[in-house]
Amino acid sequence: MAAILLIEDDALVRRGLELALHRHGHDVRTADTGEAGLREFQAFEPDLVVLDLMLPGMDGFAVCRRIRASGEVPVIMLTARGDDFDVVGGLEAGADDYVVKPAKPTVLDARIRAVLRRGTGTRDGVRVHRDLRIDTAALMVSLHGEPVRLTPTELRLLLTLSRASGRVFSRQQLLEEVWEQSYIGDSRLVDNCVQRLRAKIEADPAAPEYVQTVRGFGYRFGPV
Amino acid sequence: MTRRPWLRGLRARLLVAFVLVTVLGAVAAVWSSAGSAGGALVTSYQRQVTRTIGDQIGAIAPQLTYPPDQGALDRLRATVGANALVVYGDLRSADGVDTGLITDELRLAVRTGDRLVTQRTVVDGEPWLLVGTPVMITASDGTRTPSGIEVYAVRDLTGVEREIDGLTRSAITTAAWALPLSGLAALLAAGSVLRPVRELRDTAGRLAAGDLDARSPPQGADELAELTVTVNEMAESVQTSMAEMERMRADARRFAADVSHELRTPLSTLTAVVEVLADTTDGMEPDARESARMAITETHRLVRLVEDLMEVSRFDAGTARLRVEEADAVGAVRDSLRARGWWDRVELVAPEEVPARLDRRRLDVVVANLVGNALRHGEPPVRVHVSALPEQVRIAVTDSGPGLPEHVVPHVFDRFYKADAARTRTPGSGLGLAIALENARLHGGDLTAENTDHGARFVLRLPRDPEEPGDPEER
Numbered sequence: 001m002a003a004i005l006l007i008e009d010d011a012l013v014r015r016g017l018e019l020a021l022h023r024h025g026h027d028v029r030t031a032d033t034g035e036a037g038l039r040e041f042q043a044f045e046p047d048l049v050v051l052d053l054m055l056p057g058m059d060g061f062a063v064c065r066r067i068r069a070s071g072e073v074p075v076i077m078l079t080a081r082g083d084d085f086d087v088v089g090g091l092e093a094g095a096d097d098y099v100v101k102p103a104k105p106t107v108l109d110a111r112i113r114a115v116l117r118r119g120t121g122t123r124d125g126v127r128v129h130r131d132l133r134i135d136t137a138a139l140m141v142s143l144h145g146e147p148v149r150l151t152p153t154e155l156r157l158l159l160t161l162s163r164a165s166g167r168v169f170s171r172q173q174l175l176e177e178v179w180e181q182s183y184i185g186d187s188r189l190v191d192n193c194v195q196r197l198r199a200k201i202e203a204d205p206a207a208p209e210y211v212q213t214v215r216g217f218g219y220r221f222g223p224v
Numbered sequence: 225m226t227r228r229p230w231l232r233g234l235r236a237r238l239l240v241a242f243v244l245v246t247v248l249g250a251v252a253a254v255w256s257s258a259g260s261a262g263g264a265l266v267t268s269y270q271r272q273v274t275r276t277i278g279d280q281i282g283a284i285a286p287q288l289t290y291p292p293d294q295g296a297l298d299r300l301r302a303t304v305g306a307n308a309l310v311v312y313g314d315l316r317s318a319d320g321v322d323t324g325l326i327t328d329e330l331r332l333a334v335r336t337g338d339r340l341v342t343q344r345t346v347v348d349g350e351p352w353l354l355v356g357t358p359v360m361i362t363a364s365d366g367t368r369t370p371s372g373i374e375v376y377a378v379r380d381l382t383g384v385e386r387e388i389d390g391l392t393r394s395a396i397t398t399a400a401w402a403l404p405l406s407g408l409a410a411l412l413a414a415g416s417v418l419r420p421v422r423e424l425r426d427t428a429g430r431l432a433a434g435d436l437d438a439r440s441p442p443q444g445a446d447e448l449a450e451l452t453v454t455v456n457e458m459a460e461s462v463q464t465s466m467a468e469m470e471r472m473r474a475d476a477r478r479f480a481a482d483v484s485h486e487l488r489t490p491l492s493t494l495t496a497v498v499e500v501l502a503d504t505t506d507g508m509e510p511d512a513r514e515s516a517r518m519a520i521t522e523t524h525r526l527v528r529l530v531e532d533l534m535e536v537s538r539f540d541a542g543t544a545r546l547r548v549e550e551a552d553a554v555g556a557v558r559d560s561l562r563a564r565g566w567w568d569r570v571e572l573v574a575p576e577e578v579p580a581r582l583d584r585r586r587l588d589v590v591v592a593n594l595v596g597n598a599l600r601h602g603e604p605p606v607r608v609h610v611s612a613l614p615e616q617v618r619i620a621v622t623d624s625g626p627g628l629p630e631h632v633v634p635h636v637f638d639r640f641y642k643a644d645a646a647r648t649r650t651p652g653s654g655l656g657l658a659i660a661l662e663n664a665r666l667h668g669g670d671l672t673a674e675n676t677d678h679g680a681r682f683v684l685r686l687p688r689d690p691e692e693p694g695d696p697e698e699r
Contacts (some may be wrong), residue, residue, distance in 0.1 A: 010489050016496030023500055084545055101488055102495035102527050170586075171549070183563040184585050187549060216550045 002116055003027045005046035007037035007063065008078070009055050017050070020105030027110070034058030035056055036068055041073075042097040051060045051095070053086050059151060061093045068094030070105045072151040074115045078103055091192040097179060098186075115153055115182035127162055129222060132201060132210060134162055143201055152180065157190075161221035170218040194219060232341040234421070235414040242410030243403065250399030257395055262388035266344070269384050270353060274340055276375040277355055277377055280304050283619070285359050292373060300359075300375065309376040326376050330356045334374050344381065351381035369620040420448040424455055436463040442517075481537035484530045491530060494523045525653075534657040536639065546583050546666050548690055553587070553617045554610050560591040561608070570595060574610035580617050580688040586663040587686070590671070591619065593656040594682045598623035602679055612688075616669070627675040636673045637661045660684075 004026045008014040011032070018028045029044050031037035034055045041049065049067055053060030064075050077098040079086040090098055096115050099108050127134040133142045139155060141148045150158065156178045161169060170178075175185030178193075194213075198205040212220055284303045290294050294317075297310040301317035304310070309326065310317040325347060333341045333356065356532045359373040423440045430438035433576035439459060442452040498520040505513045538544040561567050591608075598606040602623025609620040628636060635641045640654040657673075664671040669686035 010492070012493040013496065015490060020496045023503065084543075095289050102492040102530075105496055109527075183559060184588050186585075218540040222329045 001025045002047040002112060005037065005040055005049045006030045007049065008052040009033065024105060024109040032064040036145065037063055041067060048116060049073060049075045050078065051075055052091055061089050061090055064090060064093035064095055072149055074152050076111055076115060087188065091188055096151060097189060129210065134158065148200050150200060153193055155194050157197055161219060165222045166220060168214045168218055168220045235418060238414040239407060239410045242406050246403055246406035251400060254339055254392060254395040254399055262390050265384055273353060273355055273379050275356065276344065278340060281359055285616055290371060294679055297676040304375055304377055307378040311374045312372055325352060326354060327379050330354055333399055334358055335544040338370055351385050352675040353379040353381050358440060420452060424452055427455065430457050436466060477537060477540040480533060481541065484533040484537060488529045491527055495527060498523045529653040535659050536655055544666055546585050551580060551582045551584055553582060554581060555581045556587050557591055557610055557619065558586050560588045561595065565593060565594055569599060571605050573607060578610060578612040578617055580692060582686065586666065590660040590663050590684055594621040595659045601625060615688060617686045617688055619623045620681055622676060622681045623679040625678050627680045628673060633673055636640060647693060
């Protein structure tokens with residue numbers, strides 16, 4: 001059960017998704033424009049936003065950037081199927097995941113639950129890697145003693161990678177573990193999330209120390 | 225045509241024609257000019273000889289006594305010069321000459337006539353001029369009577385002949401000089417004709433190769449220029465028609481894309497609410513329940529159709545992008561089968577792994593389509609055979625069913641092609657194989673269909689390292 005803000009301009013689609021998500025046990029609020037959505041976002045403080053990218057007035061990308069700038073509330077976009085422009089733009093605007101339209105409510109619900117699931121695996125205490133401190137129990141991350149604010153997806157990615165320092169994870173493995181996409185996920189989700197994570201924890205995101213790229217295969221944490 | 229190729233060339237034919245005309249013209253010119261010049265030479269020599277002899281006789285005749293004696297005849301002969309004969313009745317001058325040259329015909333003409341007679345003859349290959357004249361006595365009253373004395377002279381024409389030969393030779397030399405010149409002229413003429421022809425040929429070649437902007441600038445106002453103008457006009461009209469056709473096709477494609485796009489919004493609503501509906505069918509009346517279930521099924525079918533239509537539209541519009549990544553083709557196929565619950569129904573024959581650079585999503589679309597078709601239309605066992613070639617990954621999907629009807633094979637990748645009318649209600653959209661083929665081609669690969677001895681076989685070939693426009697994966 002999560003508090004969800006649905007921003008969708010088409011009245012019938014909005015109502016249909018509201019009905020379906022409600023049946024999946026979510027508390028759904030809706031908005032029909034980007035501007036109204038942002039107002040509702042302030043008032044309602046949802047756990048997650050489901051955002052249609054094609055909105056009149058302020059478009060979905062702008063809304064997504066505003067939500068991302070104001071906190072760590074995850075965003076799932078609704079996009080045209082395989083529409084690369086939408087997917088790339090939405091991920092760059094900070095969306096955590098996307099679902100293509102027409103979206104099946106069960107699929108959307110599964111994604112919502114995956115994005116909201118923060119901790120994974122064992123909560124084995126505190127991992128310290130040089131200046132980075134990851135508290136797997138309290139789900140807190142700090143750098144140089146300062147808390148780092150991560151979205152649930154970023155946190156989960158960091159927890160997954162740092163669980164086995166030095167081990168290489170393929171994008172497909174990360175999609176399965178972090179996004180819970182059992183099959184043929186979009187590896188751009190991983191790449192975008194890694195970039196956002198690096199921007200928050202690396203001294204120089206262009207020469208990362210913690211989350212390193214293994215060319216041709218995937219990513220690995222450290223070794224630091 | 226068994227003629228040698230070089231003779232078929234316009235240039236060679238023009239050259240041969242020019243040279244032939246030149247040779248014939250030169251021969252005719254030499255023949256006629258040598259003939260007339262030779263005739264003129266002989267005539268003028270003859271006139272000169274005649275005049276000389278006439279003058280000589282005229283100078284000595286008054287001193288002659290009649291009837292002349294042997295001495296007079298000898299004197300007369302000496303005046304006329306060597307190679308002469310003077311005859312009077314039975315008397316003839318001494319220091320005879322080869323009188324055999326003087327023909328009876330000439331003698332008769334001299335004896336009966338009262339004027340100088342000439343004749344040309346050839347003896348032993350030597351040309352001779354024979355001159356014969358009677359000596360006339362002019363009375364005081366001016367009347368002329370033959371004196372009975374006949375003077376004959378023989379003159380050698382070899383010198384004149386030699387002169388004529390020289391003339392002929394120089395004419396032939398001149399003609400021989402004209403020959404290469406005419407060849408050169410032929411080449412130049414051929415060039416001036418062939419250049420526009422060659423340009424036209426190149427232009428036509430470019431048009432045929434699809435470059436509809438190809439034109440030749442017409443030069444001059446001859447037939448070739450007219451032909452060039454006509455070819456240009458033809459290209460213009462082809463270009464216009466092609467542009468019009470392309471516009472219509474683009475319109476049709478855009479229409480399909482727009483329609484599917486517009487359908488997506490109502491389908492989003494339907495997709496959302498049929499799940500709610502599905503949860504509540506149990507409590508419905510049988511008729512209502514059946515109706516609800518049909519609505520749900522058909523909604524899913526419609527969604528699938530619209531998704532496929534949009535996918536096809538992306539291929540048509542050229543906006544489909546390949547996103548390759550390092551992958552194991554065998555693993556990708558295995559995942560594809562597992563994800564759809566086909567693992568137990570399909571026999572996978574493959575090496576441990578086949579590393580390749582692939583777009584996994586697109587490979588999955590192709591594999592799902594081929595295996596899905598084999599399971600639906602063929603008979604078990606369905607076999608997927610993955611093999612690694614040096615440059616390619618080959619994935620063959622074989623079933624053991626009746627195979628594809630022969631008339632279907634060429635159309636199996638056509639959009640909305642239905643093998644038989646009874647099969648119109650399959651779960652497929654009718655676009656599956658068309659999309660599979662497009663996906664294979666997007667990889668730079670290919671997809672083919674054929675029948676084996678016991679079933680249908682689809683073979684997908686993908687390059688192991690496809691070219692791609694930029695690599696967004698590695699950062």
